[in-house]
Amino acid sequence: MSVTEVALEGRGHLAFANPPLLAAWATVAGKKETQGPLGRHFDRIVRDETMGEKTFERAERKLFTSAVELVLSLSGRHASDVDLIFAGDLLDQIVTANFAARDIGIPLVGVYGACSTSSESLLLAAMSVASGTARRAIAATASHHMSAERQYRYPIELGVQRLPTSQWTATGAAAFLVEDAREARSQKAPAQGDGPTLRIVSATVGRVQDYGIKDPNNMGAAMAPAAADTILRHLQGSGHAVEDFDLILTGDLGRVGHPLLELLLAEERIHPKERLRDAGILLYAPDQAVDAGGSGAACSALVCGAMALPRLRRGEMRRMLLVATGSLHSPRTYQQGESIPTIAHAVEVEAVR
């Protein structure tokens, strides 16, 4: 099956007649993430990755809650102003989002899209506001290197050697506040900076792709076809050329998956050149020993919130596409010899004055 064949259908593209605003966002990053090139740009830095908790699972939950509290405080909103929260994470039964939402109190729609959760939850939040059923919604996600490592791979204490194609699960969390444009105008919304307004104009829901890769230490290669399929369908659905975007931010293909995506797009005569960048490559510096790059539900969310959205808000970019990718296998399907199905969801954000 060629990527074109799939793309030609142009399905799963959601155009919002009344584009909701991406009103505010907040990022909380772990120690290693802070030592990377985006270190200065996170809203909160966590040096103790246990967050003072007994378990890494509880620490991850605290990262999540912290990002949600921060986006509320940065936007001058209260939890009671928000109708819905769309959230998920990497842990079995998305316990980070589920347990955190118990304390946050906002009605929860739990989603699972592995590392594509950032764009999946963001597109659903946008859809809920665009449908007129929610005035305001939050999209949030988190991941923690330690909790992911021991769930998906080996006990941390075992110190298993990593492979050059391995990716490093990011420790951090991010939350995004989506608002009805009329709602925002009717109230004094403290903007995050004084730049242009950001709107979510459309989105493309991913289709599951599987090119038969079975190695969970090479998720970048497994996910590249999903990113290609979604980008092609988004271009077709939105009517945009690739040149209309200042940035197409994938996450998290890393150093192995990124060139594969370029090849797949080139086969369709699409050459995004330097506007195609990957969150898994951007989050860490080359000397940070993360092998093929970053991954984890927080990776694309952190890079989007710390780098891409601020550039839109500062007027340095006009249009971006967030294309978070996810590997949808489980440790059990891997043990049962199954290949790795993958997905990518796209969200288009534009800056308007």
Add this chain to the structure above:
Amino acid sequence: MSVTEVALEGRGHLAFANPPLLAAWATVAGKKETQGPLGRHFDRIVRDETMGEKTFERAERKLFTSAVELVLSLSGRHASDVDLIFAGDLLDQIVTANFAARDIGIPLVGVYGACSTSSESLLLAAMSVASGTARRAIAATASHHMSAERQYRYPIELGVQRLPTSQWTATGAAAFLVEDAREARSQKAPAQGDGPTLRIVSATVGRVQDYGIKDPNNMGAAMAPAAADTILRHLQGSGHAVEDFDLILTGDLGRVGHPLLELLLAEERIHPKERLRDAGILLYAPDQAVDAGGSGAACSALVCGAMALPRLRRGEMRRMLLVATGSLHSPRTYQQGESIPTIAHAVEVEAVR
């Protein structure tokens, strides 16, 4: 925190200005489910619960795919007519929905709400159609007794004794087709029977509740407060009295949780009487050795599709509320001594001539 305090906020209620149609549905049930009181009403019966597959996980996937294929064939639609599928299941990383969607090919929004997945996916499908971004969407879920048992509890071969408060994970799958009303009018939609048209008029997204119950063998008690909270908020948000509903179908509180829900509602002076029924009690006969009743993502979906919706379609009922409930713990949070957070999502369906 009293249930009233929560309910008074009336949040998370989604009213659809242009109610989408619940155009068709399909149920696929396992052997034990077929031996229950609804046995004759399922669309497909599966006597071999391995479905000819090597693993129960693959069998569960086949149940899921079968329900989706069946809802397409019953409605005279093709997969290419459907813009989105909202789906989830009980397995880690929702591998049933994720792997099945690879073969089905419809763009996937993966959700996780444990046994509340039926109403969670249905409300999202309705929201996507109501937002004008999808013409047609499917909501689907599945569960399998064997795959759930070994993931959540003990190896099946161990034959661990069940407790009187234990619930039995149902084996089966169901799929629901939601359509834009204009879309349906413009085409010849083969109705599932010639009765009234079913519309999804509103929904209420659950808030996570946790009354401190830690026993995963007593999920009915843990989930009753979530059902109470959602029902109260739905009544408040929709402006309906409890008497406006012919049926409030919860799932899956079972014989322990159902009377607790009645008590919680009675505290708020709400007495739904015989209109309040529970899918976990309805799915199996009292002599079927399922202890406190049925559970699993398929349980409420099967009862809704085999009993509730056909009654609406036959004109025997006018309005129902599906309130599927979910326990949001994981085996790991249980091992770490955490209590069980729970959720319930409500979907209101009305029959119009």
